[in-house]
Amino acid sequence: MNQSSDPRSIQSLIKPKSIRPTVFWRLAEDIPRPLNTTLMVSSIAVPLLLWWLVTTFGTIDPKFLPSPAQVMEAFGRLWSTRELLKDTVASLWRVGVGFLLAATFSIPIGVLMGSFPSIRALLEPVFGLMRYMPAPAFIPLLILYLGIGEAPKITLIFIGVFFFNSLMVMDTVKFVPKDLIEATYMLGGNRWEALTQVIVPHVLPGILDACRINLAAAWQLVIVSELIAATEGLGRRISVAGRFLKTDEIFVGLIVIGIIGLSFDLLFQYLLRVSCKWASQKR
Amino acid sequence: MFLQIKQLNKHFATQTGTLVVLKDIDMTIAQGEFICAVGASGSGKSTLLRQIAGLDSPTTGEVRIDGKRVTGPGPDRGMVFQHYTLFPWMTVQANTEFGLKLQGVPKRQRREQASYYLNVVGLSQFAQALPKELSGGMKQRVAIARALASEPKVLLMDEPFGALDIHTKESMHEFMIDLWQRTGITVFMITHDVEEAVFLANRIYALGARPGTVRKEIEVKLPDRSHTIKRHAIFHDYRDELMDLLRRHGQEAALAVA
Numbered sequence: 115m116n117q118s119s120d121p122r123s124i125q126s127l128i129k130p131k132s133i134r135p136t137v138f139w140r141l142a143e144d145i146p147r148p149l150n151t152t153l154m155v156s157s158i159a160v161p162l163l164l165w166w167l168v169t170t171f172g173t174i175d176p177k178f179l180p181s182p183a184q185v186m187e188a189f190g191r192l193w194s195t196r197e198l199l200k201d202t203v204a205s206l207w208r209v210g211v212g213f214l215l216a217a218t219f220s221i222p223i224g225v226l227m228g229s230f231p232s233i234r235a236l237l238e239p240v241f242g243l244m245r246y247m248p249a250p251a252f253i254p255l256l257i258l259y260l261g262i263g264e265a266p267k268i269t270l271i272f273i274g275v276f277f278f279n280s281l282m283v284m285d286t287v288k289f290v291p292k293d294l295i296e297a298t299y300m301l302g303g304n305r306w307e308a309l310t311q312v313i314v315p316h317v318l319p320g321i322l323d324a325c326r327i328n329l330a331a332a333w334q335l336v337i338v339s340e341l342i343a344a345t346e347g348l349g350r351r352i353s354v355a356g357r358f359l360k361t362d363e364i365f366v367g368l369i370v371i372g373i374i375g376l377s378f379d380l381l382f383q384y385l386l387r388v389s390c391k392w393a394s395q396k397r
Numbered sequence: 398m399f400l401q402i403k404q405l406n407k408h409f410a411t412q413t414g415t416l417v418v419l420k421d422i423d424m425t426i427a428q429g430e431f432i433c434a435v436g437a438s439g440s441g442k443s444t445l446l447r448q449i450a451g452l453d454s455p456t457t458g459e460v461r462i463d464g465k466r467v468t469g470p471g472p473d474r475g476m477v478f479q480h481y482t483l484f485p486w487m488t489v490q491a492n493t494e495f496g497l498k499l500q501g502v503p504k505r506q507r508r509e510q511a512s513y514y515l516n517v518v519g520l521s522q523f524a525q526a527l528p529k530e531l532s533g534g535m536k537q538r539v540a541i542a543r544a545l546a547s548e549p550k551v552l553l554m555d556e557p558f559g560a561l562d563i564h565t566k567e568s569m570h571e572f573m574i575d576l577w578q579r580t581g582i583t584v585f586m587i588t589h590d591v592e593e594a595v596f597l598a599n600r601i602y603a604l605g606a607r608p609g610t611v612r613k614e615i616e617v618k619l620p621d622r623s624h625t626i627k628r629h630a631i632f633h634d635y636r637d638e639l640m641d642l643l644r645r646h647g648q649e650a651a652l653a654v655a
């Protein structure tokens with residue numbers, strides 16, 4: 115109490131502070147384009163370079179860590195026999211079907227859960243529980259129920275994506291301002307119109323983002339599913355290569371998986387940008 | 398009478414018991430009037446407007462428009478909200494057309510109607526802009542155009558200019574007066590800004606707080622409605638009377654709490 119009555123005493127306690135100008139440490143601000151590009155390129159180039167240096171000048175057994183050149187060679191080999199293409203197509207097909215099925219059901223269900231407290235109360239507890247059961251833990255059951263063909267693999271992806279995606283879509287719906295829905299009613303809209311013409315367009319960016327994140331999960335699960343029982347697929351390729359100590363082929367598999375995953379991610383980001391210009395952060 | 402509020406009470410159940418927000422509100426509004434309800438923050442202004450809009454239903458009492466009891470929201474009441482409520486993915490034009498679209502008006506007619514009201518609010522050249530490209534005042538003008546496009550019986554406004562700076566506010570006031578005189582629409586506007594109320598309204602309801610009650614009804618008779626009127630003694634008299642009313646009741650409320 116006494117301190118605040120003497121303004122000078124508090125002044126003496128305040129440490130002088132100022133924000134110095136910076137380029138690299140800008141917080142939530144854009145950095146110059148050239149710097150941005152340089153940093154992004156080095157993000158890939160530096161690890162590549164390190165890899166090359168270590169394998170060229172170090173004395174590491176190529177069975178342990180093959181050089182970039184050896185991996186490229188393995189890539190050429192697998193490509194020329196068309197095995198790699200077959201594997202990639204098989205994995206892509208499983209992810210495509212499993213993910214599309216999961217998205218087809220989870221998006222409307224998530225929107226309904228977010229919009230109607232009644233439907234949320236009905237489904238949220240069981241979905242919340244299912245979400246914490248890791249999808250790979252279902253593999254024994256799926257093999258028991260569905261055998262070892264494509265069905266259990268696709269179902270695995272479905273389980274892994276469906277519950278997460280429903281709950282994430284539900285969350286985006288909760289952020290629709292109530293005012294917008296009330297404005298719709300005042301303009302003569304009914305509940306159905308508020309749902310389809312206001313809630314749905316408002317959550318579209320959120321849905322695309324949820325799908326983008328869960329597609330990454332689907333991509334992981336397809337690899338897991340192929341480690342169990344498959345005749346082709348990128349996951350299968352890796353496990354076979356591991357059995358025969360073909361480390362270079364493991365690397366090929368990993369890199370192809372990474373690049374395809376990243377391409378999907380970029381595709382979704384692009385979709386988000388073109389379809390929802392209104393939602394972009396920048397004014 | 399055109400818009401009638403009869404013995405309206407609104408209670409909310411809260412953790413600490415029942416909160417009486419509106420108590421025995423009676424209002425009678427004729428067609429073509431410009432009404433302002435003035436009250437301090439928390440006096441239940443938004444709550445009152447929501448009962449008229451039909452977004453909420455009174456605990457007891459009723460609201461009637463054209464003799465018909467209000468039971469839910471509908472496009473016969475145009476609403477301008479306290480916060481910006483434009484649909485961010487729609488252009489200004491699409492926002493303005495949206496109510497007509499919901500009511501099944503064919504494309505060509507609703508385009509014409511929306512363009513007409515965008516012209517009324519002076520935003521024709523922004524028809525293809527997105528809401529995020531507009532300033533606050535422009536957003537509220539689009540919201541007004543959107544509400545007017547359905548040709549409602551009454552325009553309900555909840556502190557529509559509360560977030561605007563004084564100059565933008567002034568031009569919005571002149572715009573409202575002009576709009577009201579040209580279209581003859583009935584306006585029920587809520588505000589905590591005493592000068593705004595005196596300048597715009599032909600009748601003012603001064604609301605007391607906790608619980609919200611009608612403390613006084615003041616007929617405003619100004620010789621004209623240009624912004625120079627704000628310098629006249631008659632304007633000051635109205636303003637001071639209202640200020641005293643709100644201040645006195647504010648103190649009473651504070652004492653009641655203590």
Ligand SMILES: Nc1ncnc2c1ncn2[C@@H]1O[C@H](COP(=O)(O)OP(=O)(O)OP(=O)(O)O)[C@@H](O)[C@H]1O
Pocket residue numbers: 409410411416418436437438439440441442443444445589
């Ligand atoms: N849904 C609700 N549940 C409980 N209390 C509520 C609810 N809505 C409003 N209230 C209470 O009613 C009182 C009046 O709220 P209201 O929003 O109508 O005030 P206001 O006059 O519009 O204030 P402001 O000028 O700040 O917008 C407040 O004390 C608020 O806490």
Ligand SMILES: [Mg+2]
Pocket residue numbers: 442443444479555556
């Ligand atoms: Mg309010």
